[in-house]
Amino acid sequence: MSATKLAPRDQGAPDYTQCLHPAMAKNYGKWVEHERIRPGVLVYTAENGDKLYTVRAGSPRTMSPTTIRKICDIADRYCDGFLRFSMRTNVEFSLTKEQDIEPLIEAIKTELGFPIGGTGASISNIAHTQGWLHCNLPATDAAGAVKAMMDDLIDEFENENFPNRVKISTSCCQINCGRHSDIAIIVQHHHAPRINHNNMQICELPKVVAICPVAAIRPTVVNGNPTVEVVDEKCMYCGACHGQCPSMEIRDADTDTLSIWVGGKGANTRGGPSLMKLAVWGLPNNPPRWPEVSDAVRTILDAYREGAKDWERVGEWIERIGWQRFFEKTGFPFTKYHIEDGPNAMWTYNRSTHVRI
């Protein structure tokens, strides 16, 4: 760095009051009700009767400045120069003039090519991880997998045809940044890390040993140099060590597969938050469009739409009908690998005679 004066540090979060649509600023804390006019379009009403319409559009998340500026152009034209992004990377355009809704939607569709939807009992945009575009650990891609799947699910984004909302996520390694979702796609590895003993000096060996959840890594010496070894029988192929040390290569282009997990839920509604559970394993990691994954997701969605009661999320539906019925309805095989073997395994077994016969 040159010795020029540095910009101010530690300024923190930008002042959101300067980023609020005037109607949001005026009615902050004074909203009384909302209504979905149609999928992707909501209207919020304030105490004083003010109305704020909001149009939600799906974005690809990764965008060029050209696209960002097009979004800004549209927001300048119809939304007083303000906009918002949702948690699942949708763009939300808010406006006060009802007559501008149709021109706004037209502009979003023609100038951006973004679909309108993602509200209510639909499939919202898929939570993205970083993938091959820019992560150091991924065994599969994110943005491409999301694009391929949303192409397939676009009708479900643009309509509200499910018993309740469906959140989908993808994760490119077993750290699982995509987190719990109604339906989640996670990559899985199938053998212990291959160790590059010639490049272990770049890693802090005690940390590599300590990070292993099953104590499968221990120090050793190879060719006179300190390194580590992995006890194959203990290793569960999680890749924790790979995150700590790039010389512990967990990925394998020939053997990595994808798995699908169902029933994760963060909301406290009804039964509260729940973890997602294994549904399908061993799907091929098949770029550029991962058709096997899209097919399996579609199978789960069809069974859920057919069988769930209104307001039941995917996990609540499975909890009610039982896993036996889930596998019957979807046609996926139930295998010994679906049975938990971790420290809390017994709590996932059927500890009663409650059996659907």
Next chain:
Amino acid sequence: MAKKKDDKGTNPGLNTPLLDELEDGPWPSFVSDLKQWSETKPQVAQLLNQLEESYENRWNYWTGTVLNVSGYGGGVIARLSEKADKYPDLAEFHTIRIIPPPGFVYSTERLRNLADICERHGAGILQLHGLTGDALALGFDNESTFAAAEDLMANGWDLGGSGAALRSLQCCVGQARCEMACFDTMKTSRFLTNHYIDFLHRPEFMYKFKIKISGCANDCANAMIGSDMPIIGTWRGPMQVDQEKVAEYIDEKGVEHVIDNVITRCPTRCLSLKGKELVVDDENCVRCMHCINVMHKALKPGKDQGVTICLGAKRTLKIGDTMSSVIVPFLKLETDEDFENLTDLIDRMWEFWNDNGMDHERIGEFIARVGLGTFLEGCGIEPDPRMVQSTRTSPYINFEELAPGDFEGEREQQPTVWNREPESRESSS
């Protein structure tokens, strides 16, 4: 680089047959966008070509490294390409994490400013937003990372968190546009970000700490399963019921619909119908929001609002999933004093965790190891039955009060790590 282009792009620097398949279909394609952008920024063509090789070989070509802006210990996700010989512009190709306005609200002036700065110094690619809660700007080499950071900060932006630090906070839209929000999520998010900005920029924890903030139990910010400390809006006392609108809803939808979708779906069975009147057993309502979601015009959260604070969620590595559990059943969050109560609580929890946690141990893993009872005592928090689903099942307990005296007489009180007075952060440093 050629300036001419058609549908699939004719940039001769690009060779991406597999990625081109991601230009088809109705969903907006990041490939098409970046291909066009590569005519302005040649390094983006190299990025796409490398990504194409990843698609072809199912292999990744990025290595992580560390790069810090002067005064900061995080905020830059530094990446080096393993194919730098072939793609020299990717030799250094870093991401800068930027703290977005709380609730992801932007003026177009601010958003254009962000895009301009990122274009000026780097590849200009923006991701809005990462699951970390940051605005992500991709494609800076070492020097341009520094230049972009200065430019960002001169324009009122600040870098986000990374590593063993407080991470960029994330909150739902809250009271800015939602009638269900029980407290000011944006204000809380900005207050905590700025109050703890030191911990966000200079990692000094055992491991990362994420705070996410949702205005109600619907948890649009994904706080419950996606953050170490979810702050969730709630209320005490009765919820608001507009019986006229309840009757209208029943007239519109029918009694069966209301029984099937509202009455029987209450997790604590605290709802019943008396004719067209909704009877609420408010004492047993757990504020799950379901009935309010369904009959959102007739039902509203109660008027005496605040937050429930939970602690400990993280995804599966290393000890398996931990879910957040209640640490403060109810806290008002309106006055300056309320916010002081919140920061006092966070200070004490951070201190106990960081004094006693292990390297790379998230606070949920720490609690799982030492036990919630020990954790509460260490932080000076009173146990509360609302923190548990049930009392314990194991009878093997070290009751301090019931232990016999030692042979010499009274049992000596050993000063242990968990029964000392919690010190304030100032006096411990």
